Amino acid sequence: MLTPLPDAKWNDATAAHLLNRAGFGGTPDEIERTRQKGLIAAVRDLVDVKNAAANVSPPVWAHPRDIRAQRMEIKAAKDRGENFQSKVRQVRMMEGDEIVDLRHWWLDRMLNGPAPLLEKMTLFWHGHFATSIQKVRDAYWMWLQNDTLRRNAFGNFGALVKKISRDPAMMIYLDLQQSRQEHPNENWARELMELFTVGIGNYTEQDIRESARAFTGYRIDMTTQQFRFAPFQQDHGAKTFMGRVGNLNGDDIIDILVSKPACAQFIGRKLWRFFVEDEPSKEIVDAVAERLRAHKFEMRPLLREIFTSAEFYSDRAMGGQIKSPVQFIVQTSKLLDAPPPAPIAAQNAMRQMGQILFAPPNVKGWDGGKEWISTSTLLFRDNFANYLINGSAILPPNAPQQRPGGDVRFRRNAQIAQQIKRDPIDTGKLVPAEIRAKPREVVDLLAKRFFPTRPGDKEIDTFVKYLETRGFDATDTTLRELIHLMMSTPQFQLV
Amino acid sequence: MLGAAATWTLPIFLEKTFFALDALAADAATQTVTGKDGTILVVLQMAGGNDGLNTVIPYADDAYHVARPRLRLGADQVLKIDNHIALNPKLTGLKSLYDEGHLAIVQGVGYPNPNRSHFRSTEIWQTASDADRTTSEGWLGRYFDNCCSGADPTVGVAIGEETPQAFAAKRPTGVTFSRPEQFRFQPSERGNGQLSAEEMFFRQLNEAGAGNEGGTVESNAGGSIGAIPGNARNDLSTLDFLQRTALDAQLSSDKILAIARKYKSTVPYPPGQLAASLNIIARMIAGGLATRVYYASHGGFDTHAGQINTHQRLMGEFNDAVSAFIADLKQQGNFERVLLITFSEFGRRVQENANGGTDHGAAAPMFVLGGAVKAGLFGKYPSLTDLDHGDLKFNTDFRSVYGTVLERWLKAPSDLVLGRKFPALSII
Numbered sequence: 001m002l003t004p005l006p007d008a009k010w011n012d013a014t015a016a017h018l019l020n021r022a023g024f025g026g027t028p029d030e031i032e033r034t035r036q037k038g039l040i041a042a043v044r045d046l047v048d049v050k051n052a053a054a055n056v057s058p059p060v061w062a063h064p065r066d067i068r069a070q071r072m073e074i075k076a077a078k079d080r081g082e083n084f085q086s087k088v089r090q091v092r093m094m095e096g097d098e099i100v101d102l103r104h105w106w107l108d109r110m111l112n113g114p115a116p117l118l119e120k121m122t123l124f125w126h127g128h129f130a131t132s133i134q135k136v137r138d139a140y141w142m143w144l145q146n147d148t149l150r151r152n153a154f155g156n157f158g159a160l161v162k163k164i165s166r167d168p169a170m171m172i173y174l175d176l177q178q179s180r181q182e183h184p185n186e187n188w189a190r191e192l193m194e195l196f197t198v199g200i201g202n203y204t205e206q207d208i209r210e211s212a213r214a215f216t217g218y219r220i221d222m223t224t225q226q227f228r229f230a231p232f233q234q235d236h237g238a239k240t241f242m243g244r245v246g247n248l249n250g251d252d253i254i255d256i257l258v259s260k261p262a263c264a265q266f267i268g269r270k271l272w273r274f275f276v277e278d279e280p281s282k283e284i285v286d287a288v289a290e291r292l293r294a295h296k297f298e299m300r301p302l303l304r305e306i307f308t309s310a311e312f313y314s315d316r317a318m319g320g321q322i323k324s325p326v327q328f329i330v331q332t333s334k335l336l337d338a339p340p341p342a343p344i345a346a347q348n349a350m351r352q353m354g355q356i357l358f359a360p361p362n363v364k365g366w367d368g369g370k371e372w373i374s375t376s377t378l379l380f381r382d383n384f385a386n387y388l389i390n391g392s393a394i395l396p397p398n399a400p401q402q403r404p405g406g407d408v409r410f411r412r413n414a415q416i417a418q419q420i421k422r423d424p425i426d427t428g429k430l431v432p433a434e435i436r437a438k439p440r441e442v443v444d445l446l447a448k449r450f451f452p453t454r455p456g457d458k459e460i461d462t463f464v465k466y467l468e469t470r471g472f473d474a475t476d477t478t479l480r481e482l483i484h485l486m487m488s489t490p491q492f493q494l495v
Numbered sequence: 496m497l498g499a500a501a502t503w504t505l506p507i508f509l510e511k512t513f514f515a516l517d518a519l520a521a522d523a524a525t526q527t528v529t530g531k532d533g534t535i536l537v538v539l540q541m542a543g544g545n546d547g548l549n550t551v552i553p554y555a556d557d558a559y560h561v562a563r564p565r566l567r568l569g570a571d572q573v574l575k576i577d578n579h580i581a582l583n584p585k586l587t588g589l590k591s592l593y594d595e596g597h598l599a600i601v602q603g604v605g606y607p608n609p610n611r612s613h614f615r616s617t618e619i620w621q622t623a624s625d626a627d628r629t630t631s632e633g634w635l636g637r638y639f640d641n642c643c644s645g646a647d648p649t650v651g652v653a654i655g656e657e658t659p660q661a662f663a664a665k666r667p668t669g670v671t672f673s674r675p676e677q678f679r680f681q682p683s684e685r686g687n688g689q690l691s692a693e694e695m696f697f698r699q700l701n702e703a704g705a706g707n708e709g710g711t712v713e714s715n716a717g718g719s720i721g722a723i724p725g726n727a728r729n730d731l732s733t734l735d736f737l738q739r740t741a742l743d744a745q746l747s748s749d750k751i752l753a754i755a756r757k758y759k760s761t762v763p764y765p766p767g768q769l770a771a772s773l774n775i776i777a778r779m780i781a782g783g784l785a786t787r788v789y790y791a792s793h794g795g796f797d798t799h800a801g802q803i804n805t806h807q808r809l810m811g812e813f814n815d816a817v818s819a820f821i822a823d824l825k826q827q828g829n830f831e832r833v834l835l836i837t838f839s840e841f842g843r844r845v846q847e848n849a850n851g852g853t854d855h856g857a858a859a860p861m862f863v864l865g866g867a868v869k870a871g872l873f874g875k876y877p878s879l880t881d882l883d884h885g886d887l888k889f890n891t892d893f894r895s896v897y898g899t900v901l902e903r904w905l906k907a908p909s910d911l912v913l914g915r916k917f918p919a920l921s922i923i
Binding site for chain 1: 613673677682683684696699700747852884
């Protein structure tokens with residue numbers, strides 16, 4: 001049912017919608033360039049990114065480190081009766097710094113990288129195959145999983161599931177590496193069906209028990225930190241799974257699951273919810289599922305079809321989605337023509353807004369949509385926009401010292417204060433000097449930049465009145481206040 | 496410099512919301528919430544599936560020791576309730592409450608056709624639906640809808656960042672926050688105690704949003720939770736929903752901040768998220784926030800591997816946080832007004848697994864505690880040998896606990912909220 005968007009509908013609004021959803025938004029210049037390219041070329045540039053875009057240089061610390069040796073060293077020190085706590089603390093501190101860096105590394109790619117859709121799709125898969133550093137405890141493994149998701153983001157879904165079943169971070173997160181022939185662990189087997197492929201209601205408890213046996217023998221080599229297969233741990237007996245009987249292995253189980261109609265429906269619906277609208281109709285889910293099967297679960301051609309479809313650009317879809325916290329951080333930085341927030345500030349913002357990269361709340365990932373918004377997260381969004389616009393000067397001057405604790409924490413807090421230092425934005429990049437004395441022109445220009453669809457007259461008039469109240473020739477300060485007001489509205493939460 | 500804006504005052508309907516609600520309590524089922532008197536419910540979620548067997552322990556049952564060779568806690572370690580049942584050794588504060596007559600332990604709580612998915616089972620507990628039916632509204636949301644119309648948005652307060660599905664309602668009600676100090680709009684320039692022009696314009700932009708509603712404030716979206724909030728669905732359009740939430744945030748933030756600044760606990764609280772959440776709740780109660788239901792969550796109970804240390808730590812955190820909270824309420828003189836209930840989406844399998852952990856199970860105990868509680872063991876401890884797929888069979892439906900709390904504590908008609916009557920328990 002996906003029908004191509006008529007040429008006549010390709011304009012600034014639809015071009016902006018494409019950049020918003022298939023990436024992290026666009027400045028007025030970027031929207032203009034995208035519109036001029038034409039729909040087909042614009043989508044091609046997003047979807048047909050060169051493999052080099054996935055070939056990103058990892059953070060410097062992201063390499064296998066023989067953590068077994070590290071753990072043995074700690075244990076040996078403990079056995080010798082030495083003080084091992086400082087070593088443990090040192091390791092923890094290093095791990096903490098690495099994951100903060102990894103979050104920033106990814107945000108920077110979303111904001112400045114060459115392939116926004118590739119990053120968006122990687123984010124989709126991260127939410128789908130949700131895995132958290134809180135259990136995995138090693139930033140290298142989280143990076144490795146992120147790399148796997150990025151390299152396969154536009155590829156075949158079944159192949160990706162198989163790679164994820166061998167991904168150390170996922171194996172740890174769902175206890176797969178502890179599953180033994182005599183004691184298969186059901187955690188991975190259950191979530192594989194409930195959350196990764198066919199969805200709840202499309203399998204039995206018996207299917208879980210049998211498939212858990214099929215995934216035995218998956219191990220992690222703690223020296224290389226890579227997947228390894230242990231044939232002696234594998235259950236070679238006959239399993240009965242969804243009507244099939246035989247010595248099925250893990251890949252067989254995945255093949256069976258992906259072949260089920262429920263899988264195309266489940267993935268199709270989730271994709272549509274992520275990229276287009278919260279409540280997809282049954283018809284649209286059926287249509288996307290049909291295209292997914294027609295493309296043999298290859299994601300690239302499916303994405304091309306979605307982003308060139310009239311349904312993607314429906315009135316209901318455009319400007320009707322609530323920004324995820326990650327979208328909020330990246331898109332706001334982009335629209336302000338400002339750098340991304342400092343790593344520690346970004347991490348805090350993700351926590352307060354309810355989407356911490358590499359630490360989803362549970363294996364179901366983030367529900368999204370209205371779930372992003374509570375009184376708490378909404379006020380935080382307003383206040384975080386304030387920080388992005390006005391810089392660290394707006395933070396309470398003594399905030400870093402407020403937490404109780406000794407000298408160590410005090411020094412750490414002083415460091416944090418240094419790290420989150422940020423200058424106010426340069427309003428000259430956003431508002432030309434010649435219109436500063438014309439409130440309505442200033443408001444129109446900025447509203448076009450910041451809102452996916454024009455707010456109502458009441459809001460526009462309120463913005464104009466604010467400028468008038470503050471005196472006619474708007475100062476930098478006044479413009480920043482106006483931008484903060486614009487961003488502190490319900491309408492700014494939409495994309 | 497402020498010009499015309501400086502002369503603005505708070506719109507009248509905002510004041511009405513906070514100061515003149517009593518007149519609205521006309522409907523029989525509608526409750527007036529002042530926060531100064533009346534009963535308060537605190538719901539504490541243990542997210543991830545708490546191991547009931549190692550929380551309320553059938554220490555005299557050989558089957559327990561056989562099924563749990565590595566995880567079992569022996570008779571010499573546990574806190575004995577009677578000759579058969581004991582509390583986890585970390586639950587010293589709860590044991591004291593039991594001895595004082597303030598803790599009810601409801602055993603073998605669950606529901607028919609138990610679901611072993613975290614998300615689905617959490618949803619069942621949050622919505623109080625039958626296992627084979629899906630409902631959007633939460634059980635507390637239906638209480639707000641049916642019994643608290645016209646109340647302040649703070650009638651339900653969830654500590655955290657996300658709204659629990661239990662709060663989901665036709666007309667969303669309740670607020671969510673984690674730190675009161677940050678729960679307010681911060682203008683670009685720090686003021687000197689007066690509203691800046693920016694803040695006044697902010698209020699204007701965010702108050703009438705729900706513009707076509709006339710003068711009545713119907714409240715909005717709330718709640719929060721630790722690891723598994725469930726879905727806080729509602730029928731509003733996305734923009735209406737955002738506007739209502741913005742309005743609620745604004746209405747409640749001044750009040751909450753004022754209370755947080757004025758009321759500090761003198762009772763020491765342990766470190767940790769749960770203790771911090773309960774501390775905020777205690778301060779809001781002390782300050783008389785107009786709230787009937789508070790919600791807090793404690794995560795990390797999904798102990799598939801290496802359970803023993805993790806679970807003991809969680810029990811300790813739970814015990815220490817609740818003990819401090821109770822001590823605080825006693826000191827405030829509010830202990831008699833507060834009832835706290837705990838729940839988890841399921842218990843865990845009787846037989847421990849090969850990784851020193853336990854997999855998803857079914858029935859488990861609930862704690863109900865407070866000044867007005869009738870202490871004791873309620874329900875029956877399920878058999879450890881007559882199992883359903885390796886899991887304990889329930890004998891008390893969790894909706895009996897909800898129903899009892901609604902009828903006897905919140906004085907609300909439980910069938911309106913739960914769809915039908917469930918047998919009451921004599922816990923209150």
